Amino acid sequence: MTEHPTITRRRLLALFGAVPVLAACGSSVGGGSGGTSGGAKAIKVGLVVPQSGVYAALGTDMQRGWDLWLEQNGGKFGDYTVTTVVADEGETPQTGVPAVQKVLQSDGVDVVVGIVNSATALGVADTLKESKKLLIVTNAGAGALTGKARTPYIWRTSFTNAQVSAAMGAHLAQSGFKDGVFAIAPDYAAGAEVIAGFTKAFEAGGGKVVGTAKPAFGKTSDYQPFLTQIQQSGAKATFCFFSGSEAITFVKQYQQFGLAGTIPLYGSGFLTEGSVLKQQADAALGVQTTLHYTDQLDNPANKAFVAAYQAKYQASPSTFSVQTADAANVLNRALKTATALDGDALAAALGGVGAVDDSPRGSWTFDGQTPRQTMYLRKVENVNGTLVNAVVQDLGQQSQPR
Amino acid sequence: MTAVASPAVPGGTAARPPRLTCGRGALISVVVLVVLAAAPLFLAPFATTTLTRVLVFALFAVSLDLLVGVTGLPSLGHAGYLGAGAYAAGWVSINVTAEAPVPLLVGAAVGALAAALTGWVTVRSAGVFFLMLTLAIGETLQQVADSWESVTGGANGLTGVPLVRLAGTPLANVGYTYWYVLAVGALGFALVAVLVRSPWGAALRGIRDNEPRMRALGYPTSLYKYVVFVVAGGVAGIAGSLLVAQQRLVTPADLGFLTSSFALLAVVIGGAGSLWGACLGAALVIVIRDALGPSLDGHGTLVLGVVFVLVVYLLPRGAAGLRPRRRRENA
């Protein structure tokens, strides 16, 4: 770039880039967007969880898990005082992506925690990469996040869609349903991942999928056509994945149309997790699912966690609470060795965290950037008038399927 | 909307383009542009990002105003063409090139193409039927985005869209992206404004006010409506390419019924037919939805709903109607 009379576009941009140096602070143009919360040891965390929309109940559980961990640990990660900025993820990336941008650009947080919707998590990957900030995903289960579309700045304390369903695939192949399972999940990305993970593991165990169905996502309120299909397929069992209102409707209609008595229902754990279980009521009795947590787990860490959670919120924790509490847990561990608060330093420190042995879900480790954790087979039972996901079997430690 | 519903107007008045006092209008435009161009130098990044969203939505609202305000075709599915342009621009950026005019032109072309493919059905209807037909088309386009996973990424949306590049340099900064959006948005606005002031635009207003009369005068009104539908789709496609340049992803929600109805709200707030008004309306909608919404517990929609109701009652001609009129009212 020697002196030249012609103005190239590149030079023009450089010129614009130079102007704000003269202008006062608070400019949007120029170098990295500050965010140096130096001085005394402090860390600012952006907790981006749904406060509105269909996932609002998950957001409540997540925030409670986060708050409870901090309260129990004096509001500190090691020497760092923690400030939490909460932002509403909403339902879709339309609201979720701006929320993440807001905490990064406007509040200047060091780390982002949360995110229910996979599309939102995938949608903020570039923003994080460019600002070199770390995101710990505490729900979104898209395999690509820590697989095909991996960036060093996105870590996860939750699960992957296929990890949960593969556990059920392997289990059903071993428990006498080899000759016929019908698989059904909504027609969207997570549904496809769940079915793919299930089918791969089930077939690897010698099982045969006799039919699949993909009801339109978010637009199906009546499952009768699919239930008829299941009955006609001659399946010995049904494997399904639904969440939220669809989980309620599907489980209830599965019983109303008389399938519950003849073709046992299995599913990914989210089918009966959290607030949906109460709405499904007795229709959910006997449904078996796989997941990496249930509040019924019998270990000291979980017993203490459940007791403290119930005392504070008069409600039982869900897997969403644990996933977010564990984000605080691993950040606490990472900050013992981290040299700085930027994404690169934190990612390096997270890589050396080792076994998280005091988690309510049981001990787990990072495999890559996502948990290798114990999967549990759970069954909906009525314990003293309350429906719970009782532990049936420990299916062993499992990683994100490749 | 139909001839029977609106009072007949003398064809001469309807066909005359509105006079703009050229000097003052141009001066105001220049001042507004300069202020907008200087904004990112003084604003924090998040405010700039919000302003970028406002500009994108403003161009989208302007394209809708071309249908609703100028031609009298109230569409509830216009977000479908915004989305078509956004997906196309995003796909090209990922798979071919993100070099500046390319995503833009592809977005415009695909938006126009989508409008051309669906427009022949819609322009045959009028009034409430047009409203419902466009609603159905918008829903169908959203369904396509949801299910054509290999291209659109399905419900997860199209992610990993690279930054727009100008002469090989990526616009790696919210301020640069803002200027790109501002430049293209201003060009798009100017294009629509010129069209509206042309004899062609006058004919469109004639169709809005009294279609049978225009037909009797020898205007091929169906052709006019078809062309304006395609043009509006193309401009919406440009807005879509800006959308993807700004948020770096497209999801089926961007094509939804809510996006369409908020754009319609922006047009109505501003006063149907007033392009400047549509931009102001868009600013209000985005500020309430994106900046105010999160601090209202996610109930920004409630505020927008109330605004909807109030505008219909209090501002029958939108914000543009607040301005004293020199010209005889004709709509």
Next chain:
Amino acid sequence: MLVSILNGFAIGFLLFILAVGLSLVFGMMDVLNLAHGALFLGGAYLGAQFAGDGWGGFLGALGIAAVAGLAAGGVLSLMTEPLRRRSHLDQALLTLGVALVVAELLIIVFGDDPLAVPAPPGLDGSVAVFGATYPAYRLVLIGFGAVLALVVHLVVDRTRVGALVRATVADREMVAALGVDNRLVKAGVFAVGSLLATTAGVLGGPVYGARPGLDSTILILALVVVVIGGLGSVRGALVGALIIGQVDTLGRVLLPDLASFILFAALAVVLVVRPQGLFGTAVAR
């Protein structure tokens, strides 16, 4: 297959109860009431609220929903009154704004969580039909829908009030010229139409549940029904609803991959071939 057809009737009759009100309001008053879906959702939440209390709760919810529907219709009628000289668009936008407000208020009152609505005692079980198990409540829904369709048909076709309604659909100005107070007719039809929407919400609860977002799903279904059947026609609403009921259930069985598109394809075909709908008259514009 036979169960699917039967189920298509259950959904169809539910849609009829919902759509006939929308159709009459538009046909008579030229008001496209986009708040119709929100009224349905209001009814569904009422049902969810009282569902735990057995038959008393169910009937109580129906009663409250009916009164609330009448009142809401009256209010909507008053609200659109100042706009009667303005375009369809303004009235549609007003009701769209009302729909957004009502839906958000319902979320504030009842929360974001989706709610399940159990059928009243005795009907929450299943019975054997065509050798398959079928929820008893839906059979009752079919019967109720059929009776209601007959009642609405008789009222509109055989009574003086019905004659007035039909006359107003055909030629509003003429009816006004005969000395009938248009506003009263309008308020009446609006109130009854809204009553049908909230009632359909309570009745539909055990099928669809109650959740945020259900209002727009339902509104779009109702619009499709009304457009296919023809605006302002009771028979049209019935036939349209039964067609959409079948399309929505049989379509998913026979053409699973295209199911999401069939609904709108049907709508587009009808609008192109017969823009006034199957039973509509071109007058109602």
